[in-house]
Amino acid sequence: MKIYADNAATTVVSDAALAAMLPCFQEVYGNPSSLHSPGQRAAEKLAAARETFAKYLNADPREITFTSGGSEADNQALRSAAALGARKGKKHIISTKFEHHAILHTLEALEKEGCEVTLLDIPPDGIVTVEQVKAALRPDTCLVSVMFANNEIGTIQPIPEIGAVCHEAGVLFHTDAVQAAGHLPIDVQAMHIDLLSLSAHKFHGPKGVGVLYARRGIALTNVIYGGAQERGKRAGTENIPGICGAAAAFEEACANMEKNAVYVADMRDKLIEGLTKIPHSILNGDAKRRLPGNVNLCFEGIEGESLLLLLDAKGIAASSGSACTSGSLDPSHVLLALGRPHEVAHGSLRLSICEYNTPEEMDYILAELPGIIHYLRDMSPVWDELEKGQRPHLI
Numbered sequence: 235m236k237i238y239a240d241n242a243a244t245t246v247v248s249d250a251a252l253a254a255m256l257p258c259f260q261e262v263y264g265n266p267s268s269l270h271s272p273g274q275r276a277a278e279k280l281a282a283a284r285e286t287f288a289k290y291l292n293a294d295p296r297e298i299t300f301t302s303g304g305s306e307a308d309n310q311a312l313r314s315a316a317a318l319g320a321r322k323g324k325k326h327i328i329s330t331k332f333e334h335h336a337i338l339h340t341l342e343a344l345e346k347e348g349c350e351v352t353l354l355d356i357p358p359d360g361i362v363t364v365e366q367v368k369a370a371l372r373p374d375t376c377l378v379s380v381m382f383a384n385n386e387i388g389t390i391q392p393i394p395e396i397g398a399v400c401h402e403a404g405v406l407f408h409t410d411a412v413q414a415a416g417h418l419p420i421d422v423q424a425m426h427i428d429l430l431s432l433s434a435h436k437f438h439g440p441k442g443v444g445v446l447y448a449r450r451g452i453a454l455t456n457v458i459y460g461g462a463q464e465r466g467k468r469a470g471t472e473n474i475p476g477i478c479g480a481a482a483a484f485e486e487a488c489a490n491m492e493k494n495a496v497y498v499a500d501m502r503d504k505l506i507e508g509l510t511k512i513p514h515s516i517l518n519g520d521a522k523r524r525l526p527g528n529v530n531l532c533f534e535g536i537e538g539e540s541l542l543l544l545l546d547a548k549g550i551a552a553s554s555g556s557a558c559t560s561g562s563l564d565p566s567h568v569l570l571a572l573g574r575p576h577e578v579a580h581g582s583l584r585l586s587i588c589e590y591n592t593p594e595e596m597d598y599i600l601a602e603l604p605g606i607i608h609y610l611r612d613m614s615p616v617w618d619e620l621e622k623g624q625r626p627h628l629i
């Protein structure tokens with residue numbers, strides 16, 4: 235059996251997204267900036283895609299900027315808010331310790347440029363509280379950036395509540411909604427969101443396409459300079475095939491959201507129930523307030539990397555933490571922020587499933603995983619010490 239359970243890293247492009255992309259390569263290949271009809275046909279497709287994103291986010295098409303992905307949208311959102319803040323003498327930014335590196339590394343760069351950054355701690359359930367945000371606000375705070383749902387542990391943050399607090403305080407609110415878009419309902423008006431990033435390849439669209447929503451009146455700062463595309467805020471000939479694929483994928487994901495969420499969450503709960511029965515295992519993040527497709531556990535006495543290789547040999551594609559940190563020996567910053575000790579954080583497994591997975595696949599995972607954990611623990615000197623009582627069990 236071949237099971238793809240790494241949908242938080244990326245997803246397969248859907249039939250609808252592919253069908254929307256294909257005509258853009260050899261039929262509608264004009265440059266949307268060109269005045270001739272081939273160009274105008276491309277411009278129409280671009281406008282339609284922009285309307286699709288605006289519709290499902292409850293935004294205005296003029297508030298939608300296409301980027302090269304979630305990372306670029308995150309970079310541009312933070313840089314724009316920091317620049318607007320600087321004009322008013324406000325240089326303080328609030329974010330959290332478990333953001334994606336697209337946020338954390340941009341904040342590091344902004345700190346070098348004179349910003350002051352407060353990163354909120356992550357409570358044991360993986361859900362930042364409104365009170366934490368409130369307590370961190372300062373008169374010179376220009377931006378709060380809290381992710382909608384975490385990419386490793388899947389926990390969903392109280393976005394509307396945080397947005398309301400920010401608006402009351404007159405502070406801009408950005409959310410990295412890359413994991414949430416297409417999976418959870420998003421309404422930028424009702425949720426008081428000023429800036430929002432999303433990425434097509436996390437909801438069955440193509441890689442290399444992102445969206446930055448910026449509320450009207452918020453002037454964006456360029457990250458890419460050049461031509462006047464995207465109202466002058468993001469230069470470069472628009473990736474029409476990618477953008478059309480992204481819009482088709484978003485429309486499909488939003489139209490089927492409820493149905494998919496129920497189906498996927500059911501499989502998720504089955505996995506959580508079965509896998510937490512493995513001795514000395516622990517679920518990372520709240521069991522219910524998490525993305526429908528996210529399961530993340532730590533198993534004591536094993537290395538996540540070895541677990542992934544053995545799972546791969548059984549046909550199961552999973553992840554240990556985020557795709558960006560795998561390959562490095564550092565444990566996930568998210569699990570450390572959650573309070574997991576280093577040695578526990580190393581033994582993490584993320585299974586991220588979607589509507590293309592089946593209950594039979596979950597049965598297969600549940601049948602194979604306990605044996606693999608047992609096998610790895612049998613070989614582990616650390617597990618030996620744990621079992622002999624030479625070191626204390628941490629979970």
Ligand SMILES: *Cc1c(COP(=O)(O)O)cnc(C)c1O
Binds near residue numbers: 308334411435
């Ligand atoms: C994947 C991801 C990103 C980066 O998006 P790209 O399109 O791959 O650049 C940013 N934030 C989160 C939460 C993500 O999961």
